[in-house]
Amino acid sequence: MISERAGGALxxxxxxxxxxxxxxADVAPHLFRYCxxxxxxxxxxxxxMAKNPSCPAACLIAVCPHxxxxxxxxxxxxxxxxxxxxxxxxxxxxxxxxxxxxRLQLQELQxxxxxxxxxxxxxxxxxxxxxxxxxxxxxxxxxxxxERVQLALKGNREExxxxxxxxxxxxxxxxxxxxxxxxxxxxxxxxxxxxxxxVLRLISANRSFLKNYNVVRNLVQNPKxxxxxxxxxxxxxxxxxxxxxxxxxNIPDILRTAAGKLHRQRSQSRTSS
Numbered sequence: 001m002i003s004e005r006a007g008g009a010l011x012x013x014x015x016x017x018x019x020x021x022x023x024x025a026d027v028a029p030h031l032f033r034y035c036x037x038x039x040x041x042x043x044x045x046x047x048x049m050a051k052n053p054s055c056p057a058a059c060l061i062a063v064c065p066h067x068x069x070x071x072x073x074x075x076x077x078x079x080x081x082x083x084x085x086x087x088x089x090x091x092x093x094x095x096x097x098x099x100x101x102x103r104l105q106l107q108e109l110q111x112x113x114x115x116x117x118x119x120x121x122x123x124x125x126x127x128x129x130x131x132x133x134x135x136x137x138x139x140x141x142x143x144x145x146x147e148r149v150q151l152a153l154k155g156n157r158e159e160x161x162x163x164x165x166x167x168x169x170x171x172x173x174x175x176x177x178x179x180x181x182x183x184x185x186x187x188x189x190x191x192x193x194x195x196x197x198x199v200l201r202l203i204s205a206n207r208s209f210l211k212n213y214n215v216v217r218n219l220v221q222n223p224k225x226x227x228x229x230x231x232x233x234x235x236x237x238x239x240x241x242x243x244x245x246x247x248x249x250n251i252p253d254i255l256r257t258a259a260g261k262l263h264r265q266r267s268q269s270r271t272s273s
Contacts, residue, residue, distance in 0.1 A: 010034060015042055022048040029056060036062040047071040057085040064091040072098055076105060079174045083109065083149040108170045111145040118167035125194065126161040136162060149174040157185060164189055164199065172199050176206065183212050190218035197226050204229040210236075217241055220259075223250050230255050239266055 018039060021031060032049060036059040039045045046066035049055045051074065072092055075082050082088060092098060093106040123137045136159075140148065145168050152163040152174035164175045175181070176189075176199070186209045189195060200222060209215045216236050219225045234255070237245065245251065246260035 007034075007038075011038065015039075015044065018042075019044055019048050022052055025052075025054065027052060027054055032056055032059040035059075040066050050075060053081060057088055060085065061087050061091040064088070064095050067092070067095060067097060069097045069099060069102075072102055076102060077177075079149055079170065079177055080153050083146045083153075083174075089146075105170045105173075108168045109145055109149065111168070114145060114148075115167045116141050122162050122165035122167070125165055127158065132158075145171065153178045154180070156180075157182070160185065161188075164192075164195065169196070169198060172196065173202065176202050183215075186212060187214045187218060190215045191222060193222055193224045195224065197224060200225045201229050204233060213238075220245065220255070221248065221251065223252070227252055227255060231258060234258055234262060237262075239263060242266070 018035065021027065022035065022045070032052075032055050035045055035049060040063040046063035047068055047070070049063050050060060050067055050071045072095065075088075075092065089106045089109045093103055093110070098106070119140050120137055123133050123140065127133050127136055140162070143151070148163060148166060148168070148171045151159055152166075152171050155163070155178075160175050160178060160181065163171050166172055166175075172195075186203065189199070190203050190209070200219060203209050203215065204219050204225065210233075213236075216233050220230050220233050220237055220241075222230075230251070231254075234242075237259070242259050242263040246256060246263055248256060248259075
């Protein structure tokens, strides 16, 4: 009887009170389970549960059908958490609020095996030593995608250098989310013309990476960087580098023309002042 009355009291609570309780760091596991069972379809409840890193995987799976696209993206932006919770990626992939791009990445995350030939090419490009190539290839070829995501997040520099070229985009994203990535690595990645356009776009959107001027310059000089990203970064380029860009035949004509125009405008401004 007490249990029933307690349950009835919870059901009568305003949604705002429940949302405030779910936002706390020390939420009792019982509350997550109760909300997953009775409140999942109420506005904001599922998103609040997903936002709390203490939410158990089973409860998160239960509310996946009610998550908004923004909440799904927040989970996608925390690949460490997502890849360490079995079943959540599969549950998210069936949600009607998931975009086609999100669904592709979630499907990648569930793959047991990837293209071994593509992984071999990535290893060869990153590691010149033949013996170490074989060792790396043997390790990576046996890994599931979710395991390579974890390695990308927590591995060493040599492993990240290989995994940034991984055939699965979700693994590439995990490399850029690694807390261990250094400024020198970011500079190196931004200068690579053999990386995917998506990786270069992600680097160009990362504020932490863009604090390093060498990363900005490398991205603008990299012919593989998407044009809209390069043009957006162009105002941050110094006068000397703008002059060099204006004569760089390896970059798109539109970017080269824009660099020359900006350089002339700055020169005229200095002259008039």
